[in-house]
Amino acid sequence: MSNKILKVGVFTSGGDAPGMNAAIRAVARSCAYYKLECFGIMRGYEGMIDGDIAPLDARAVGNILQRGGTVLKSARSKEFRTPEGRKKAYDQLKRHNIDALVAIGGDGTFTGLHKFYEEYQVPSILIPGTIDNDLSGTDYTIGYDTATNTAVEAIDKIRDTALSHNRLFFIEVMGRHSGYIAIHAGIAGGAASVVIPEETMSFDDLYKILGEGQDTEKKSNLVVVAEGSKIGDAHTLAKKVAERSSYFDIKVTVLGHLQRGGSPTYFDRVLASRMGVAAIEGLLNGENGVMVGVKNHDMVYSSFETVIGKHHEIDAESMRIAKILSI
Numbered sequence: 001m002s003n004k005i006l007k008v009g010v011f012t013s014g015g016d017a018p019g020m021n022a023a024i025r026a027v028a029r030s031c032a033y034y035k036l037e038c039f040g041i042m043r044g045y046e047g048m049i050d051g052d053i054a055p056l057d058a059r060a061v062g063n064i065l066q067r068g069g070t071v072l073k074s075a076r077s078k079e080f081r082t083p084e085g086r087k088k089a090y091d092q093l094k095r096h097n098i099d100a101l102v103a104i105g106g107d108g109t110f111t112g113l114h115k116f117y118e119e120y121q122v123p124s125i126l127i128p129g130t131i132d133n134d135l136s137g138t139d140y141t142i143g144y145d146t147a148t149n150t151a152v153e154a155i156d157k158i159r160d161t162a163l164s165h166n167r168l169f170f171i172e173v174m175g176r177h178s179g180y181i182a183i184h185a186g187i188a189g190g191a192a193s194v195v196i197p198e199e200t201m202s203f204d205d206l207y208k209i210l211g212e213g214q215d216t217e218k219k220s221n222l223v224v225v226a227e228g229s230k231i232g233d234a235h236t237l238a239k240k241v242a243e244r245s246s247y248f249d250i251k252v253t254v255l256g257h258l259q260r261g262g263s264p265t266y267f268d269r270v271l272a273s274r275m276g277v278a279a280i281e282g283l284l285n286g287e288n289g290v291m292v293g294v295k296n297h298d299m300v301y302s303s304f305e306t307v308i309g310k311h312h313e314i315d316a317e318s319m320r321i322a323k324i325l326s327i
């Protein structure tokens with residue numbers, strides 16, 4: 001690969017996130033601005049292996065800023081996890097004369113990019129795009145704000161019906177390994193309790209909180225449960241509470257993939273736009289093997305080694321606030 005960057009390939013991979021299109025647009029337009037050629041790689045690493053690659057000029061990314069999903073499509077590639085798959089991908093990049101990569105995705109995308117970078121040294125930058133907000137090296141990932149707003153809107157609606165019937169609702173939000181959506185949607189939605197993978201709350205602790213609500217005549221109870229809860233998903237917790245007490249009229253709502261869709265919030269659009277520009281300017285300034293992030297409102301670059309595999313811890317302050325306000 002030559003040192004001078006002329007052709008940049010951009011792709012989205014893993015779970016889609018609202019704002020990915022805004023990031024794609026920002027990458028393509030920054031390339032046009034700095035007179036680089038931009039190529040869209042379809043379906044993440046799958047499209048890279050298959051050579052599903054096409055030019056992406058400034059006009060090609062018109063009218064996508066406000067759209068959810070990803071126009072480049074996404075996939076979780078099994079083949080890219082093999083050395084043979086990565087070799088095929090490298091050969092395709094060479095065939096298209098692509099000399100730098102901008103990947104938009106979460107931890108799976110990051111792991112793949114890091115491995116590929118170690119093996120082939122293709123100049124690469126990661127833009128963190130995942131609703132989970134679980135990547136270290138950035139305060140926010142693209143899509144997290146939109147997904148959390150979607151969850152809050154749903155919780156507000158459930159509250160109306162919960163209150164009308166004096167019901168206890170278990171509301172499950174996404175986050176296999178991360179409680180970010182749960183903790184912040186829980187605070188914003190006024191949850192009685194929030195169950196997240198990072199916390200060591202036992203079922204008895206949860207039951208005690210619900211019992212206290214009963215003693216103080218709380219009329220409705222909303223418990224927000226992150227998908228990856230260590231003490232059981234929303235259905236399991238609901239069942240366990242019902243087994244212990246017939247006092248509660250219990251319902252379960254799993255929000256699921258609706259949190260992944262929808263038009264990105266202004267926050268995610270601005271974040272994605274800033275990260276897209278920072279990725280291309282970073283590449284031009286010699287940044288390489290780094291993830292773009294935002295820390296205390298500033299754009300930062302962190303080397304793959306310093307952030308890969310590190311969980312973005314939930315701040316203790318959010319946990320404390322959720323507890324105090326659930327009384």
Ligand code: F6P
Nearest residue numbers: 015106130131132174175176227
């Ligand atoms: O990583 C984003 C995410 O939405 C997680 O919150 C969730 O656990 C997972 O993806 C679901 O993945 P899939 O869409 O492949 O079922």
